[in-house]
Amino acid sequence: MQIDKSLMAxxxxxxxxxxxxxxxxxxxxxxxxxARRSDDTFQLKEGTLYPILHGLEKEGAVKSxxxxxxxxxxxxxxRITAAGLSLLEEKTQQWALFTEKVNAVIGAAVPAGV
Amino acid sequence: MLQQHPSFRRWAEQAAAxxxxxxxxPAVIRELTEHMEDRCDAFLAEGLSxxxxxxxxxxxxxxxxxxxxxxxxxxxxxxxxxxxxAKIALLAxxxxxxxxxxxRGFDMPYSYGFSEPYSDLATESTATHVRxxxxxxxxxxxxxxxxxxxxxxxxxxxxxxxxxxxxxxxxYFVLEAFHPSPAAFWPEGVRxxxxxxxxxxxxxxxxxxxxxxxxDEGREVCGNGTGRTLLRYRYExxxxxxxxxxxxxxxxYERLNCSFSLRIPLVKDGELL
Numbered sequence: 400m401q402i403d404k405s406l407m408a409x410x411x412x413x414x415x416x417x418x419x420x421x422x423x424x425x426x427x428x429x430x431x432x433x434a435r436r437s438d439d440t441f442q443l444k445e446g447t448l449y450p451i452l453h454g455l456e457k458e459g460a461v462k463s464x465x466x467x468x469x470x471x472x473x474x475x476x477x478r479i480t481a482a483g484l485s486l487l488e489e490k491t492q493q494w495a496l497f498t499e500k501v502n503a504v505i506g507a508a509v510p511a512g513v
Numbered sequence: 514m515l516q517q518h519p520s521f522r523r524w525a526e527q528a529a530a531x532x533x534x535x536x537x538x539p540a541v542i543r544e545l546t547e548h549m550e551d552r553c554d555a556f557l558a559e560g561l562s563x564x565x566x567x568x569x570x571x572x573x574x575x576x577x578x579x580x581x582x583x584x585x586x587x588x589x590x591x592x593x594x595x596x597x598x599a600k601i602a603l604l605a606x607x608x609x610x611x612x613x614x615x616x617r618g619f620d621m622p623y624s625y626g627f628s629e630p631y632s633d634l635a636t637e638s639t640a641t642h643v644r645x646x647x648x649x650x651x652x653x654x655x656x657x658x659x660x661x662x663x664x665x666x667x668x669x670x671x672x673x674x675x676x677x678x679x680x681x682x683x684x685y686f687v688l689e690a691f692h693p694s695p696a697a698f699w700p701e702g703v704r705x706x707x708x709x710x711x712x713x714x715x716x717x718x719x720x721x722x723x724x725x726x727x728x729d730e731g732r733e734v735c736g737n738g739t740g741r742t743l744l745r746y747r748y749e750x751x752x753x754x755x756x757x758x759x760x761x762x763x764x765x766y767e768r769l770n771c772s773f774s775l776r777i778p779l780v781k782d783g784e785l786l
Contacts, residue, residue: 445545475540
């Protein structure tokens with residue numbers, strides 16, 4: 400099932416920062432990793448990813464540097480900063496609150512453990 | 514690698530063209546092109562031919578203009594130009610400082626010429642005379658024409674002539690002029706115009722450029738401009754034939770559309786020097 404784009408839009412920053420929390424990554428690596436983990440549900444577009452990454456860099460939430468990737472080519476790697484970790488925590492809390500309230504409103508029966 | 518995928522570069526350039534600050538474009542073009550290479554590699558790994566993989570990679574990127582417009586929202590020209598202007602201003606200031614410094618020299622802080630050679634002569638006695646040297650630290654400070662004048666070092670000397678029973682006093686001092694701007698030059702006419710008076714009403718005219726006369730008992734102020742650093746100028750000067758009973762001497766200056774005076778007390782621990 401395809402997910403509505405507008406639903407994705409609100410959580411993209413959260414997803415990107417979550418990926419970077421686990422270690423530095425370059426652009427394509429993030430898109431591929433996101434698709435893999437979500438069984439291809441999240442197909443992030445370049446036109447979405449890079450403006451978010453560049454915006455986060457301007458805010459100081461991520462930093463970038465060029466270095467050689469595993470395939471031998473040079474790539475621009477992004478890593479999360481202390482400010483980025485704070486932002487991630489804030490976004491995670493917002494997301495938890497949001498889903499909790501949405502579920503409360505729609506009255507969905509959420510199975511235990513999910 | 515970039516030359517192998519001209520179509521990738523074209524796509525990236527089309528997207529980056531939407532960024533109004535040209536300085537940001539090359540990095541974006543490079544990053545997007547590399548991204549397409551990675552996508553292409555992934556398709557190749559799935560078994561597609563090179564041509565198919567390139568085509569699929571381009572197709573997966575979507576609309577270049579749409580991506581470019583989204584990037585343009587982040588790469589604002591104002592911030593870019595501001596950053597560039599700040600960098601240029603910083604470099605220009607550094608270059609200016611260097612030029613001014615070079616033009617004016619990098620003289621090291623001046624070493625006070627009279628203090629070292631005389632330091633072992635605090636009291637010198639011979640069969641014909643006794644010489645007493647006293648170093649003073651007057652706190653006098655004056656502002657004039659943007660400069661701050663101080664006296665970082667002052668030496669008083671009393672000379673007793675044992676043959677004719679007379680005594681003579683002289684005052685040697687370093688006058689320092691500080692200006693906060695490195696572009697300022699030597700304060701005008703200080704060496705030539707500064708004169709002195711004492712508490713007894715004696716005048717010590719400036720004689721730097723004058724003939725010396727026997728009258729006035731040789732009382733005079735004179736000296737040399739002897740050192741400078743980026744913000745400080747120093748003069749080594751003296752007051753000759755200070756009255757034997759004077760309790761203080763005051764240096765006076767009246768130019769630069771302003772005037773200042775610096776008083777040097779000639780009393781130490783309650784005793785006349």
